[in-house]
Amino acid sequence: DGGITQSPKYLFRKEGQNVTLSCEQNLNHDAMYWYRQDPGQGLRLIYYSQIVNDFQKGDIAEGYSVSREKKESFPLTVTSAQKNPTAFYLCASSLNSWEKLFFGSGTQLSVL
């Protein structure tokens, strides 16, 4: 089945530690995105990528980094500079630049 796979489902971060969230898609989509979801709030865009080896900052990129070395993969690293990392992280992809986002099942990141 085609879709987006995020792993792990749950992740814990210690103080000063960087952690990486995985996102893989087999939909042959060019565009991929990372969103952060906090309770009672809408989704906020962290980074997005239109094409391999290119990515752009979203609205809340500080403390995060990404790479796009393969079309299928768009990992997100939450760095120690992100002081409030506890949230539900969603990866998404789309065929076109601005419609029909397909989401993964998310990763819940918590701080120990």
Place this chain on the structure above:
Amino acid sequence: GENVEQHPSTLSVQEGDSAVIKCTYSDSASNYFPWYKQELGKGPQLIIDIRSNVGEKKDQRIAVTLNKTAKHFSLHITETQPEDSAVYFCAASRTDSWGKFQFGAGTQVVVTP
């Protein structure tokens, strides 16, 4: 930039009744309006969308209406069922703004038997 407001934040309906969620947007250039359903612990799923050249779209028990003049759009769910219980998000985007979806804060819908 675009700002999307969504109301109500919670909605409780009896099974079989209708549910309506409303969103307003600020950017008159927005031209694509999707609705997503998110079940607990899962990612959002697209349930219906509408483009600015259309005033209404239906898909079985779900419909979306768009009023471009007033800059608001609504999701209508008829004959609600317990499996409709979830969080629903509206969003707005424009074709010249790559990847820039603006999401509403979400509506928690609870359908009671």
